Each structure stands twice: as structure tokens, then as C-alpha cells.
Amino acid sequence: MEPATATASCRISYHATTDVGNLRRTNEDKFLIVPDLPINAQDIAISRALVAVFDGHGGPRAAEYLKTHFADYFVNDSLYGIDTRGALQSACCLIDAAFLKEAETLGPVNDGSTAIIVVIEQLRENNTMLLTTANIGDSRAVLYSNENPPKALSLDQTAGRDDEAKRVYASGGFVAYKNKYRAHASELSGISRSMRQLHESWMQSMGRPLRVYPGGVMCSRSIGDLNCKQANVLICEPEITRLDLTRDHTCLVVASDGVWSVVSPKKIDSRIRASLRTTKEEASQIQAVDVSETIVNLAKSQIESDDNITAAIALFHWIDDEQRGNTRQGNEDMYLIIPSLALTAIDYATHRSLVAVFDGHSGIRAAAFLHEFLESFLTQDPAYGVNISTALSSALTRLDKAFLENAKRLGSIIDGSTAVVVVLEQFQPDQAPLATCANLGDSRALLCSKTIYIELSKDHNATRSEEEIRAYDHGGFVAFHNTYRAIKSSLPRPIQWWRQVYDTWQSQIYHRPLRVYPGGVICTRVIGDLDCKQIGIVCSTPEIHQVKLSKDHHTIIVASDGLWAMVSNKLVNKIALKTSFSALTQALVHAAKSNQHSTDNITVVAIKLLWM
Incomplete structure (x- = not known):
């Protein structure tokens, strides 16, 4: 008997693993994961995601074309948001026609590909979760659950x-x-x-x-295969199935026949259960990574395995309505990526790039101001090209002054924003590259490595004793509510101990942050926050940290506290090690969103360090 259809929230973690296999020289498999497809004004769904695998044959071009263009064909179809089945069917036919036309022009090119596409929707009308599967060829989608046997969502053609x-x-x-x-x-x-x-x-x-x-x-159906289509023996029309998700469902596996031809769904079921047992204390994204890698490794270990192997998975985490996080209605985060900053005539660097994240509060205007003007304030600073630390500190201080002047002129705007800015500089070949981080607030930058991570910034909040002292020195105080309490260092030792226990209880059990009053801001250093700046309890002086980069360093993560409040530095470093770079930012965002206490905007920028 099937459980009742789920009406509560379901958070989903995604990951895909692909391997060339034991005998093939090239990998013609491709996968596509789109966790957040756009939602139209009159859409039947309130959220929509897509997981797909394309198994190429006769060359990789058809599978690559599908990976690059399928989401666009689907989203731009006239039936998108109205009839998912119809939109999938139309998109498959249109993309096949487009690829065949290109194949004729190029050669002819006889590359072909299977396509197994699963769309996951949360419907607006009754809040249920729906899977719609479109299949062309012999890749396959299988749904796994706690109590029931594996359920095939497609039939091989x-x-x-x-x-x-x-x-x-x-x-x-x-x-x-x-x-x-x-x-x-x-x-x-x-x-x-x-x-x-x-x-x-x-x-x-x-x-x-x-x-x-x-x-x-x-396969008797495919995308591409120009010679077969001209002979009229193959078609591209997908077979489409629909299934409601229930609370019993745990995992969706979408995989190429490099998996299904050598491993049964039942055997994969047992390995999924074992993987989830051994990783039950890990974040959901780590669980997703482990499940997909387990499936691919299992297929590859079979003696008869001779094909490319790809498995894309979605793990379902069911949450009751009263536990649902992610409650923000608008996104006040902004980010800035400048791959190549201008160099001066006497510059000491040969190349310079910048990545920054701005986490706005009380409005988006401070974050938007930083996004628009940081580059010009930095590159026009007298210290730019001479001393990057001085230039960053000066630029951020002057940006704060300029924004506060605008805020006064526009009617006492109290918008504020954090700012974490990472500048990467390259020099002559015999000199190590340099990472310089300027930070205001509780956004953060982390340098990931194979051995130990390095914090490029330290959060500016009321839990830091030096920040707490500065707030009290300027006539403010630190508390969970707008009721005065004395500075911790002025209390007798036993009372200090009880204060520490109480603060830990409030932050870890109730997830309440300490705030600086008057104003009630969490961060002690920010851009903007006119009301707090007029009192003097917060400042705009950034902390600067510099690190020489080495080949042990592989990734820099720059993110708002929507990530760091939910996912530890250690876990972020672990995810960065285990996840392909193309999927890394999505993996980190989903790791944060999978925490039931996640209520903040989440912005993540990843920088891949490529060593020659």
C-alpha cells in the first residue's frame, strides 16, 4: 500500500558522478542538473528542478548538444509552466530537429544520444511533489523508497x-x-x-x-543519428510517465546503461541504503555525493562493465511545514566577479582579479551601491597598483562615507551590508600568487586545500571580545534583546561562566544571534547602517588578511552568512574536495538549504585555482 501523498516541504540534494569506464578511451555520457528552473507568473508549480542523463554514441556531439541546450528548449516552450508533459515532448522533438539540421550542415554527422529527463515539481494547487519522466533510448530512471521495492520510471526503448x-x-x-x-x-x-x-x-x-x-x-529511439532518421527507422518521440512523490520515497537515480546493463536496481537499492546509513551524520550534500559515487563504483567493479558510466541522483529530505526554513521573500545578497582588473603603468602585479559578496540587510541599497561602485573606487585609489591592502581599506572606507551621504540625502535610509572582497594577484613566474581579503561583517572567505583550510576572514560580530569592547566603549551594549546588560568582562567569574552557558544555549538551541544596541545589528562592522553609524557603535574599517598561494590550495569559497551559519568551514572544505567544480556552488547552496534552520539568503562564489 502506498503512503499518503506528501504535502509537506521536501528539500532535495543533487549530485552526479561520471566515469569513462574500464575499456572506453573517451566519455560520451553527459548529465544535466538544474535545481531551480524558472517559475512563471501563472505557473502550475511553485518550484521545479530537472535531472537528466544523455548517453552519446557514434561521438559525443549529440549528448553535448543536449547538455548545453535542452534546458533552454524546455523553459522556452509555450507549454512550459502549463503542461509539463507537453513541454517535455515538444522540447525533445524540437531539439532533435535542431541537432539534425546542424548535423547535416557539419558533415553529415551521425552522432546520436539517449535522453532520460526527470522534472521534479512542487505543485501550487495542492503542494504535492510530482515527477514527470521523459525517456528516449535505454538510459533509465528508478525511484527508491524506504518500504517499497525500486520503481522504474522508464522503459528501455x-x-x-x-x-x-x-x-x-x-x-x-x-x-x-x-x-x-x-x-x-x-x-x-x-x-x-x-x-x-x-x-x-x-x-x-x-x-x-x-x-x-x-x-x-x-536503441529504437534517439536524439540525432542522422543516417537512421533519414532511413525513418528511428524516432525521437519520448515516452512520458508521471508519478506523485510520497514521504516513503528517498532517492531518484537517473543513469546511463553503463549502470543498468551490469547492476540490477535491487542491488543498487541495497547499496543506497548502506550509503545512507554510513553517512547519516553527514550533511545531505555529502550523502548525495556518496550515493552517486557508490553507484558508479559498483557498476565499474563488475567484470562485464565495458561502457561509460554516469549516475545523477536526487536525495529527498522530508520536512514538516512547521520545520520549513528558507523564509526570506526577497534576496538582499549581491556578488561581484571581475576576472581582470585594470593594471597601472607602474603596477607590481602582472594580473589581478576580484571576487566579492555583499550581504544586505534592512534593504538592498547598500549591497547594490557596493556592487556598482567598488571597482571604480578601488582602481582609482592612489594606493592601487602599489599596495593592494591599503587600496582596499581606503576604497571601502570611502564607499561607506559616500553611501552614508546618499542615505542622509534620500531620507535617512538605514540599509546596510557586509562586504567580503578577495583580490587575487599574479606576479613574475618565480613569485607565488597572493590572495588579499578585506572583510566587513559576517560574510566569509575560505581557502580550501587538500590538507587544512585557511580562513581568509574573521567574522565581525558581537561574540568577538574585541568587537564587544568597542561597542561598549562607544556607548552601546551587546544582548539578545534591546535590554541593557553589562559587558561580560565586568562580571565576577562565576557570573561570566553562567553568561557563557546562557549565550551558548540561546545561539545553539534557539539560533538567536547576539546583537549590538541601539540598532539591533548582528555585525559590528558594515557598510551603511546610518542609524548605528551616527551613534558610533559600528564602524567601516575592514580587516585585511593576505595569504601566499601554493599548489596545495585548490579552491576559494566566498559566501554570505546564509552558507556559513548553516555549514561549518570543515564541511565546506570537505564538499569542495569531493565535488566537481561545475557543481560546487550548487552543492554548497543545497547543503545550507537542507538545514531546517536555514532562513537567510544564500550566495556562494567559488574560485578554482589552476596550477600549471
Whole structure:
């Protein structure tokens, strides 16, 4: 018996692992994960995600074309947001026609690909979760659960399926083990049919698949395969299924036949359960990484494995309505990426780039001001090209002054923002690159490595004793509510101990931050916050840290506290080590969102350090 359809929130963690396999020289498999597809004004859903695997054959171009363009064809379809089944069917047909047209122009190119696409939606009408699966070829989607056996969401479209074989014959083709015509089994009788069955059983035991001719492909439907499409023996029309997600469902596996041809869904089920048991104390994103890697490694370990192997997974984490986080209605975070900053005539660096994150509060105007003017204030500073630390400190201080003047002029605007800015500089080949971080507030930059991570910034909040002292010295105080309490250092030792216990209880159990009053801000150094600056309890002097980079360093993560408040530095470093760079920022955002206490905007920028 199926459990009742879920109406509570479901957080989903995604990851994909791909491997060239044991015998192939190149990997023609591609995958696509889009966790946050756009939602239209009159959309049937309030959230929508897509997980897909494309298994190329005859070359990688069809699979690469699907990976690059499928999401655009789907989102831009006239039925998108109204009829997901119809939009998927239309997108598959349109992208096939577009690729075939390009294939004719290029050669002709006979590359082809399977496509297994699963769209995950939370419906607006009844808040239920719906899976819509479109399948072309022999990649496969399987849904796993706690209590029930694995549920196939697709049926392989191969020459071995009788209904597919009949369609091929009706189109003028035939199905055989080699390019020599043989009649369909329905045309045989008596001993001939029995011999056909024995022969096919023997060929299957030898691992020899039936193929569609002309063309010699194993799948009876595909994207691409120009020669077969011209012969009318293959089609691109997907088979589409729909299924409601329930609380019993735990994991969706979307994989190429490099997995399913050598490992049964039941065996994968047992490995998923084992993986989730061993990683139950880890963040959900680490669990997703472990599950996808476990599936690929299992397939690769099979002696008969000879194909590319790809597994994309979605892990479902069910949360009751009263536990639901992520409550912000608007995003006040902003980020800035400048791959190449201008150099001066006498510059000491040969290249300079900048990445910054601004976490706005009480409005977005301070973060937007930083986003618009940081580059010009920095590059026009007299110290720029001479001393980057001095230039960053000066630029941020002058930006704060300029924004406060605007805030007064516009009617006492109290918007504020953190700022964490990382400048990377390269020098002559014999000099190590340099990372310089300027920080105001509780956004953070972390330098990840294979051994130990390095904090490029320290949070400016009321829990730091030196920041607390400065607030009291300027006539303010630090508390959880707007009720005065004395500075901790002025209390007798036993009272200090009880204060520490109370503060820990408030922050860890109730997730309440200490604030600086008057004003009630969490950060002790910010851009903006006119009301607090007029009192003098917060300042805009950044802290600067510099680190010489080495080959042990591989990634820098720059993010707002929406990430750091939910995910520890240690776990961020671990995720950065285990996750492909293309999926890293999404993995970190989902690791933060999977925490039930996540209520803040989340912005993550990752910098990959490539060493020659």
C-alpha cells in the first residue's frame, strides 16, 4: 500500500558522478542538473528542478548538444509552466530537429544520444511533489523508497522490445544482430520460431544486443543519428510517465546503461541504503555525493562493465511545514566577479582579479551601491597598483562615507551590508600568487586545500571580545534583546561562566544571534547602517588578511552568512574536495538549504585555482 501523498516541504540534494569506464578511451555520457528552473507568473508549480542523463554514441556531439541546450528548449516552450508533459515532448522533438539540421550542415554527422529527463515539481494547487519522466533510448530512471521495492520510471526503448521492433519493420527497417535482413518473429512459425528464441537466448547470454538496421544502433529511439532518421527507422518521440512523490520515497537515480546493463536496481537499492546509513551524520550534500559515487563504483567493479558510466541522483529530505526554513521573500545578497582588473603603468602585479559578496540587510541599497561602485573606487585609489591592502581599506572606507551621504540625502535610509572582497594577484613566474581579503561583517572567505583550510576572514560580530569592547566603549551594549546588560568582562567569574552557558544555549538551541544596541545589528562592522553609524557603535574599517598561494590550495569559497551559519568551514572544505567544480556552488547552496534552520539568503562564489 502506498503512503499518503506528501504535502509537506521536501528539500532535495543533487549530485552526479561520471566515469569513462574500464575499456572506453573517451566519455560520451553527459548529465544535466538544474535545481531551480524558472517559475512563471501563472505557473502550475511553485518550484521545479530537472535531472537528466544523455548517453552519446557514434561521438559525443549529440549528448553535448543536449547538455548545453535542452534546458533552454524546455523553459522556452509555450507549454512550459502549463503542461509539463507537453513541454517535455515538444522540447525533445524540437531539439532533435535542431541537432539534425546542424548535423547535416557539419558533415553529415551521425552522432546520436539517449535522453532520460526527470522534472521534479512542487505543485501550487495542492503542494504535492510530482515527477514527470521523459525517456528516449535505454538510459533509465528508478525511484527508491524506504518500504517499497525500486520503481522504474522508464522503459528501455531497444530493438529487443517487440512493439518497438514492429514499428521498425513497419518503417522499412529490420532488427538483427548484424546487417543482414531477417523477418520479424511474428512471420515465423513452428520450428523456425523456436529456433529464433533459442538463438536469441544464446546471443543475449554472450552479451550481444539486437540492433536496428539500417544504422546498427541498439536503441529504437534517439536524439540525432542522422543516417537512421533519414532511413525513418528511428524516432525521437519520448515516452512520458508521471508519478506523485510520497514521504516513503528517498532517492531518484537517473543513469546511463553503463549502470543498468551490469547492476540490477535491487542491488543498487541495497547499496543506497548502506550509503545512507554510513553517512547519516553527514550533511545531505555529502550523502548525495556518496550515493552517486557508490553507484558508479559498483557498476565499474563488475567484470562485464565495458561502457561509460554516469549516475545523477536526487536525495529527498522530508520536512514538516512547521520545520520549513528558507523564509526570506526577497534576496538582499549581491556578488561581484571581475576576472581582470585594470593594471597601472607602474603596477607590481602582472594580473589581478576580484571576487566579492555583499550581504544586505534592512534593504538592498547598500549591497547594490557596493556592487556598482567598488571597482571604480578601488582602481582609482592612489594606493592601487602599489599596495593592494591599503587600496582596499581606503576604497571601502570611502564607499561607506559616500553611501552614508546618499542615505542622509534620500531620507535617512538605514540599509546596510557586509562586504567580503578577495583580490587575487599574479606576479613574475618565480613569485607565488597572493590572495588579499578585506572583510566587513559576517560574510566569509575560505581557502580550501587538500590538507587544512585557511580562513581568509574573521567574522565581525558581537561574540568577538574585541568587537564587544568597542561597542561598549562607544556607548552601546551587546544582548539578545534591546535590554541593557553589562559587558561580560565586568562580571565576577562565576557570573561570566553562567553568561557563557546562557549565550551558548540561546545561539545553539534557539539560533538567536547576539546583537549590538541601539540598532539591533548582528555585525559590528558594515557598510551603511546610518542609524548605528551616527551613534558610533559600528564602524567601516575592514580587516585585511593576505595569504601566499601554493599548489596545495585548490579552491576559494566566498559566501554570505546564509552558507556559513548553516555549514561549518570543515564541511565546506570537505564538499569542495569531493565535488566537481561545475557543481560546487550548487552543492554548497543545497547543503545550507537542507538545514531546517536555514532562513537567510544564500550566495556562494567559488574560485578554482589552476596550477600549471
